[in-house]
Amino acid sequence: MAVNLPLPLAENLKPVAGVELGWAEAGVRKANRKDVLVVRVAQGSTVAGVFTRNRFCAAPVQVCREHLAAGKGIRAIVVNTGNANAGTGEPGLANARATCDALAAQLGIAPEQVLPFSTGVILEPLPVDRITAALPAAIANAKPDNWLAAAESIMTTDTQPKAASRTVQIGGKTVTLSGISKGAGMIRPNMATMLGFVATDATVSQDVLQALVSYAADHSFNSITIDGDTSTNDSFVLIASGKAGAPAIERAEGADFEALRAALTDLSQELAQMIVRDGEGATKLMTIQVEGGKDVAECRLIAYAVAHSPLVKTAFYASDPNLGRILAAVGYAGVDDLDVERVNLWLDDVLVARDGGRNPEYREEDGQRVMKQAEITVRIALGRGDAAATVWTCDLSHDYVSINADYRS
Amino acid sequence: MAVNLPLPLAENLKPVAGVELGWAEAGVRKANRKDVLVVRVAQGSTVAGVFTRNRFCAAPVQVCREHLAAGKGIRAIVVNTGNANAGTGEPGLANARATCDALAAQLGIAPEQVLPFSTGVILEPLPVDRITAALPAAIANAKPDNWLAAAESIMTTDTQPKAASRTVQIGGKTVTLSGISKGAGMIRPNMATMLGFVATDATVSQDVLQALVSYAADHSFNSITIDGDTSTNDSFVLIASGKAGAPAIERAEGADFEALRAALTDLSQELAQMIVRDGEGATKLMTIQVEGGKDVAECRLIAYAVAHSPLVKTAFYASDPNLGRILAAVGYAGVDDLDVERVNLWLDDVLVARDGGRNPEYREEDGQRVMKQAEITVRIALGRGDAAATVWTCDLSHDYVSINADYRS
Numbered sequence: 001m002a003v004n005l006p007l008p009l010a011e012n013l014k015p016v017a018g019v020e021l022g023w024a025e026a027g028v029r030k031a032n033r034k035d036v037l038v039v040r041v042a043q044g045s046t047v048a049g050v051f052t053r054n055r056f057c058a059a060p061v062q063v064c065r066e067h068l069a070a071g072k073g074i075r076a077i078v079v080n081t082g083n084a085n086a087g088t089g090e091p092g093l094a095n096a097r098a099t100c101d102a103l104a105a106q107l108g109i110a111p112e113q114v115l116p117f118s119t120g121v122i123l124e125p126l127p128v129d130r131i132t133a134a135l136p137a138a139i140a141n142a143k144p145d146n147w148l149a150a151a152e153s154i155m156t157t158d159t160q161p162k163a164a165s166r167t168v169q170i171g172g173k174t175v176t177l178s179g180i181s182k183g184a185g186m187i188r189p190n191m192a193t194m195l196g197f198v199a200t201d202a203t204v205s206q207d208v209l210q211a212l213v214s215y216a217a218d219h220s221f222n223s224i225t226i227d228g229d230t231s232t233n234d235s236f237v238l239i240a241s242g243k244a245g246a247p248a249i250e251r252a253e254g255a256d257f258e259a260l261r262a263a264l265t266d267l268s269q270e271l272a273q274m275i276v277r278d279g280e281g282a283t284k285l286m287t288i289q290v291e292g293g294k295d296v297a298e299c300r301l302i303a304y305a306v307a308h309s310p311l312v313k314t315a316f317y318a319s320d321p322n323l324g325r326i327l328a329a330v331g332y333a334g335v336d337d338l339d340v341e342r343v344n345l346w347l348d349d350v351l352v353a354r355d356g357g358r359n360p361e362y363r364e365e366d367g368q369r370v371m372k373q374a375e376i377t378v379r380i381a382l383g384r385g386d387a388a389a390t391v392w393t394c395d396l397s398h399d400y401v402s403i404n405a406d407y408r409s
Numbered sequence: 410m411a412v413n414l415p416l417p418l419a420e421n422l423k424p425v426a427g428v429e430l431g432w433a434e435a436g437v438r439k440a441n442r443k444d445v446l447v448v449r450v451a452q453g454s455t456v457a458g459v460f461t462r463n464r465f466c467a468a469p470v471q472v473c474r475e476h477l478a479a480g481k482g483i484r485a486i487v488v489n490t491g492n493a494n495a496g497t498g499e500p501g502l503a504n505a506r507a508t509c510d511a512l513a514a515q516l517g518i519a520p521e522q523v524l525p526f527s528t529g530v531i532l533e534p535l536p537v538d539r540i541t542a543a544l545p546a547a548i549a550n551a552k553p554d555n556w557l558a559a560a561e562s563i564m565t566t567d568t569q570p571k572a573a574s575r576t577v578q579i580g581g582k583t584v585t586l587s588g589i590s591k592g593a594g595m596i597r598p599n600m601a602t603m604l605g606f607v608a609t610d611a612t613v614s615q616d617v618l619q620a621l622v623s624y625a626a627d628h629s630f631n632s633i634t635i636d637g638d639t640s641t642n643d644s645f646v647l648i649a650s651g652k653a654g655a656p657a658i659e660r661a662e663g664a665d666f667e668a669l670r671a672a673l674t675d676l677s678q679e680l681a682q683m684i685v686r687d688g689e690g691a692t693k694l695m696t697i698q699v700e701g702g703k704d705v706a707e708c709r710l711i712a713y714a715v716a717h718s719p720l721v722k723t724a725f726y727a728s729d730p731n732l733g734r735i736l737a738a739v740g741y742a743g744v745d746d747l748d749v750e751r752v753n754l755w756l757d758d759v760l761v762a763r764d765g766g767r768n769p770e771y772r773e774e775d776g777q778r779v780m781k782q783a784e785i786t787v788r789i790a791l792g793r794g795d796a797a798a799t800v801w802t803c804d805l806s807h808d809y810v811s812i813n814a815d816y817r818s
Binding site: 053054055056057084086087088089090091092121122123124125185186188227228229230231232308309310311314315317318320322323324325327328329330331332335336338340341352353355356357358396397398400401402404405406 | 462463464465466493495496497498499500501530531532533534594595636637638639640641717718719720723724726727729731732733734736737738739740741744745747749750761762764765766767805806807809810811813814815
């Protein structure tokens with residue numbers, strides 16, 4: 001079940017000049033499903049990424065870091081689902097490199113110009129032969145208007161493909177951004193989401209692109225959580241092909257930079273929220289806004305404590321305004337000098353707790369009314385500063401347990 | 410459903426000279442259930458406690474700290490279930506004090522000689538009149554052999570009462586320890602459990618008693634988690650009546666101190682594990698042992714990351730050896746310089762991962778065999794030092810969701 005997540009329509013997804021996408025059915029884990037994606041990137045594009053901070057980062061993430069550092073210019077991306085190639089040691093690294101080698105040979109580029117990505121079960125050997133055997137088919141059907149099929153080809157427990165586009169004016173030219181994302185469980189990104197790819201035909205220098213991808217990740221994928229489990233494979237990649245003919249953006253300032261950053265952040269937030277809306281078993285989308293903090297870090301600490309509390313998440317699932325559970329999570333979040341007598345709590349427009357205690361005017365039926373909605377904003381004011389942070393999450397339902405008790409079967 | 414948790418038998422619970430327990434049905438939240446407990450403590454006893462570090466600590470916890478600091482000698486304890494008296498601001502404090510005043514008046518002691526405790530729903534006004542009205546009945550039936558009824562009277566979502574006893578020889582005298590605990594959800598104690606009370610007839614000075622209660626809490630209640638939610642009301646209290654006639658223990662060293670500490674820690678671990686065995690919806694008890702760490706703190710960080718991961722907990726519920734989820738949790742626990750290539754993972758006696766990757770000799774059927782057990786040890790060796798830590802937890806089942814979606818109804 002997904003929360004207000006309409007199916008993306010192919011005609012709403014805009015091609016990005018210089019970027020072609022092709023898929024194949026490799027049978028990595030299951031037959032007859034799109035499970036390999038190849039993205040071809042025009043020569044002269046810049047590519048930047050952010051990756052998981054999980055110490056058990058997957059083999060492909062390690063290879064991505066190496067290949068980006070090599071600086072030869074990225075020309076292709078290859079993604080497989082069904083197997084994360086994580087917790088696989090040296091053989092896993094060899095398999096990730098073998099995938100790059102095979103794609104590079106077929107495209108006539110260097111292996112260091114390929115970025116590999118994997119998502120799926122951890123701790124199992126990657127069936128690299130099945131993946132490389134499927135590459136010719138993916139290359140053959142690569143085309144610029146394949147964004148919807150590309151989104152489908154990276155799904156695992158997702159119930160729907162996730163894709164969106166934006167346009168923005170840069171120096172009188174229309175610049176396009178299109179992106180896809182996937183993920184529904186093991187979602188508490190720390191640097192990036194499970195997998196997110198955004199391409200634009202803007203012209204952006206490498207260091208500015210890195211600044212853009214970090215900023216967008218922090219304000220989107222790095223502000224969502226489903227189950228608090230930071231994946232071994234989180235990756236968010238931004239491609240700039242330069243094919244729009246717009247002025248080059250070579251400094252992280254100015255109107256063009258800010259326009260592109262705003263469009264990218266907006267697109268990334270939509271893609272990130274799609275992941276939460278499709279969270280495993282999700283029936284509600286909760287926006288946790290913490291304000292009045294001393295710094296952003298403490299606001300995020302409290303927002304995540306609330307977002308991760310199984311008791312809070314099950315109360316939302318039940319539409320039960322058992323809102324003391326939210327205060328309990330605020331209290332144990334780890335802000336040791338928090339003065340609870342200054343804390344206010346709203347559920348949408350309903351003031352539930354004032355000065356750390358129950359608001360005398362609060363009526364249970366008002367809380368009940370908000371709790372029944374599919375989308376709810378929890379606003380927590382700390383009364384100790386000007387900082388704020390927002391985290392998006394979903395509820396914890398019976399279906400979450402069913403999905404994760406059955407995932408491999 | 411509880412995991413290997415036999416009903417305690419009244420005849421196995423030993424009276425502690427100087428301590429009498431009595432219960433009543435006050436109808437705090439529901440009619441016809443034991444929901445008030447009064448414990449009378451002989452004059453000259455020492456009493457020490459540790460309490461929640463949740464910033465939204467409940468009104469009774471604040472009053473307990475005040476009354477212990479007053480140093481007048483604690484003579485009575487009063488507990489109610491059905492309402493936590495937390496998130497209740499100044500009226501909550503007044504209600505906690507009113508409860509102490511009423512009990513003190515009836516027992517002819519000072520209000521500062523009473524410790525109040527509450528457990529139940531947060532953010533709702535305490536029905537103090539119903540509690541004070543029930544005190545005479547509780548006082549009237551107070552007697553030394555009432556430990557089982559006392560355990561029953563502090564239950565909330567617990568499916569079974571939790572109580573146990575120990576004896577130990579101190580200076581040729583038999584010293585008895587008996588204790589009770591409660592809790593099944595909102596369990597991730599930080600200083601102490603939801604509610605735990607242990608009494609002994611040993612003679613122990615106040616500062617040694619404080620050292621004992623802290624040590625025992627750290628090695629028992631502070632090493633369990635069910636859902637990661639640190640309660641607003643966690644309290645663990647130790648009473649020493651001195652009625653056994655054993656030599657006084659006035660220094661935190663020596664054979665007598667160590668014998669008492671060992672018996673107390675053993676009893677506290679049994680009471681704490683009872684809480685996990687009765688965890689909301691629990692079908693499995695998992696012991697998470699992390700060893701080979703640089704310090705205990707990092708071992709605990711990793712053990713709790715594994716114990717809190719919803720993906721790990723649902724895999725255990727399903728008896729699915731999807732063990733990469735454990736490595737993912739180790740990797741995101743926050744030990745930034747962890748060398749994953751030195752990490753080994755066992756499930757009971759089965760070596761699943763060696764040097765950070767899948768053990769080549771590991772067979773899925775071996776993992777499956779262990780996963781089907783009701784009690785499972787997860788052992789994680791970090792290979793970077795000599796420190797170790799153990800955390801006990803349970804799985805995440807459909808029933809956890811059902812219980813917490815229905816708790817208030």
